[in-house]
Amino acid sequence: MSLYYEAAAVLANSDNAGGSLKSRIYRQKDLKSSPAQLFALITEASKWSTVLKDVIENCGLLAEEKKLTPILALLLSHDLLSKSGVAAPANHVLKLAITRHKARLNAEFTKARLRAGYATFEAFKQAVNNGALEADQNVTQPVVRHPRWVRVNTLKSTLNEQLSTTFAGYEKSEELSPVLTAPGSSKLYFVDPNIPNLLALPSKIDLTKSAAYTSGKIIFQDKASCFPAYLLDMTAEDGDVIDGCAAPGNKTTHLAAIISERSTDEGCGQKVLAFERDKIRTTTLEKMVKLASADTLVSIKGGQDFLAAQPQSDTYRSVGAILLDPSCSGSGIVGRDDTIRMHLPDPQAGEKLNTGRGKKRKRDQKTASVPKPSATLSLELDDSVPEETVGDDKVSERLAALSAFQLRILVHAMRFSKACKITYSTCSIHFEENEGVVFRALASSVAKKRGWRILKQEHQVEGLKAWTNRGVWEDNILGEEIEVNDAQKKDVLAACIRCNKGTEDGTMGFFVAAFIRDEYMVKETLGSELHVEAYEAEEGMHEDEEEWNGFSDGDNAPTTTSIAPIATESNKKAKTEAGKAKKKKGNSKKTGRS
Numbered sequence: 001m002s003l004y005y006e007a008a009a010v011l012a013n014s015d016n017a018g019g020s021l022k023s024r025i026y027r028q029k030d031l032k033s034s035p036a037q038l039f040a041l042i043t044e045a046s047k048w049s050t051v052l053k054d055v056i057e058n059c060g061l062l063a064e065e066k067k068l069t070p071i072l073a074l075l076l077s078h079d080l081l082s083k084s085g086v087a088a089p090a091n092h093v094l095k096l097a098i099t100r101h102k103a104r105l106n107a108e109f110t111k112a113r114l115r116a117g118y119a120t121f122e123a124f125k126q127a128v129n130n131g132a133l134e135a136d137q138n139v140t141q142p143v144v145r146h147p148r149w150v151r152v153n154t155l156k157s158t159l160n161e162q163l164s165t166t167f168a169g170y171e172k173s174e175e176l177s178p179v180l181t182a183p184g185s186s187k188l189y190f191v192d193p194n195i196p197n198l199l200a201l202p203s204k205i206d207l208t209k210s211a212a213y214t215s216g217k218i219i220f221q222d223k224a225s226c227f228p229a230y231l232l233d234m235t236a237e238d239g240d241v242i243d244g245c246a247a248p249g250n251k252t253t254h255l256a257a258i259i260s261e262r263s264t265d266e267g268c269g270q271k272v273l274a275f276e277r278d279k280i281r282t283t284t285l286e287k288m289v290k291l292a293s294a295d296t297l298v299s300i301k302g303g304q305d306f307l308a309a310q311p312q313s314d315t316y317r318s319v320g321a322i323l324l325d326p327s328c329s330g331s332g333i334v335g336r337d338d339t340i341r342m343h344l345p346d347p348q349a350g351e352k353l354n355t356g357r358g359k360k361r362k363r364d365q366k367t368a369s370v371p372k373p374s375a376t377l378s379l380e381l382d383d384s385v386p387e388e389t390v391g392d393d394k395v396s397e398r399l400a401a402l403s404a405f406q407l408r409i410l411v412h413a414m415r416f417s418k419a420c421k422i423t424y425s426t427c428s429i430h431f432e433e434n435e436g437v438v439f440r441a442l443a444s445s446v447a448k449k450r451g452w453r454i455l456k457q458e459h460q461v462e463g464l465k466a467w468t469n470r471g472v473w474e475d476n477i478l479g480e481e482i483e484v485n486d487a488q489k490k491d492v493l494a495a496c497i498r499c500n501k502g503t504e505d506g507t508m509g510f511f512v513a514a515f516i517r518d519e520y521m522v523k524e525t526l527g528s529e530l531h532v533e534a535y536e537a538e539e540g541m542h543e544d545e546e547e548w549n550g551f552s553d554g555d556n557a558p559t560t561t562s563i564a565p566i567a568t569e570s571n572k573k574a575k576t577e578a579g580k581a582k583k584k585k586g587n588s589k590k591t592g593r594s
């Protein structure tokens, strides 16, 4: 089969294969053409497809050449009109079918160029490469696209080095908005003001082949996804940090980079302990950690369930901070704007032209007509490694199960003996998985006993303190068992950080909150771990928490959640304990004890 038949088969997708264009091509084992050649032909032809559609229709090509389908006509005319020429032997049936029309196609192409206002082919080509002919560029309001966020991996490079190498020749934008509306692959960058070493670039910039990307000096990571590691604000005194849900490793490598940047002699030897329950995703995590040169700082707990880690074990005695980014509904995830659109010629266009009525009139009618939706093929260009695996259309029915799991994993993190900082994040937009989990965790007896509280906005790291999009409240979700007074509600919501998708911030939908506790509470609870365990058993904490086995386990996930109720006798006891602790803190302050 020739290159053109193979490309047409991929595009027609007759076997209804899912996935991006790349995966459709690379999945085919019996291809005669090289996958790279197929990919290049399809992507290049798609860029020109709005022009070629008109050219082919105006020539009446499809009415005359019954062997050609709209897709074949488009691919062949692309190659015929480009310098490369048609890649087939001179007597090949497809080559004969297209070259017969070379003169007319050329003439129509020249007319199309002049109509579009380009004096030379080179100028026309440049405009096409910059996406100037994309349908969405013709509307009066510029299209806002999700930017390509690039984090400079400071374990291997610096922002300045990247600006003077990978992004040399790029223009600096002082605002994000020009990057969001920049056509095609314009060379423009914006230095993010909230997260250090983060750049925003126009969505279609392809850096996948750049040396910086292939060598791990830059990492593609959405801005919002950089919040958790940055909000944790690790210092050399914080000891080790656990990443409880690590694959594919964006936040793990970010944590490693922050630890390394801030390391002092005191912090020497600080580690990231990266748990990943899924064995296949562990492989991705390992690759990413290695590529980022974070392997000396990260100890991967591959195939291990964070919930099975014993918080009081000596192994975790030096863990002072925990980052938790558990599985969620993924409702905040935005598809990358890597879709290519192939505008196909109308097979009947030529027949209309040949009915004897004036060609010009027909052309005008055709130009004015709205293309049928079926005449455009849309394909995702690339597969990215999703941070989230859950992609289920029954998600709304399962929010309760997800939030029960998220609460369980967060409360588990709160049990670690020396941990004083936790960040909890999701790429979900649902209250149930976000603020709902935060309020429930704060109301748990573990949080109360161990002195966990929310990290208020005013105490957050500079770049995030300034972030204005904060937590939201939804009535009738938490249920009567959670008592939240207005002042608590206000404080906690102000401490929660939200990102919305499709806004001028250019982020995905995301949520993050941080919890802290004072070191004196660590000492208090360390001194009485046995008491704490007994206390939690008495509270029935472990029995109350339900197991969430993930969507892959079928439909047996629980649909309800239960947590330790807030207004019980035992909670009153917790309040008394907290009161005692407060008193002790006051005393310790007086005595100078830290």
Ligand SMILES: C[S@@+](CC[C@H](N)C(=O)[O-])C[C@H]1O[C@@H](n2cnc3c(N)ncnc32)[C@H](O)[C@@H]1O
Residues within 6 Å of the ligand: 225, 244, 245, 246, 247, 248, 249, 250, 251, 252, 275, 276, 277, 278, 281, 304, 305, 306, 307, 325, 326, 327, 328, 387, 388, 389, 409
């Ligand atoms: C949202 S993704 C994490 C994305 C990651 N933090 C990043 O930024 O690249 C959640 C991951 O947690 C893993 N996971 C879920 N439950 C877990 C558990 N109990 N222990 C360890 N890993 C878990 C999932 O397999 C999945 O890879």
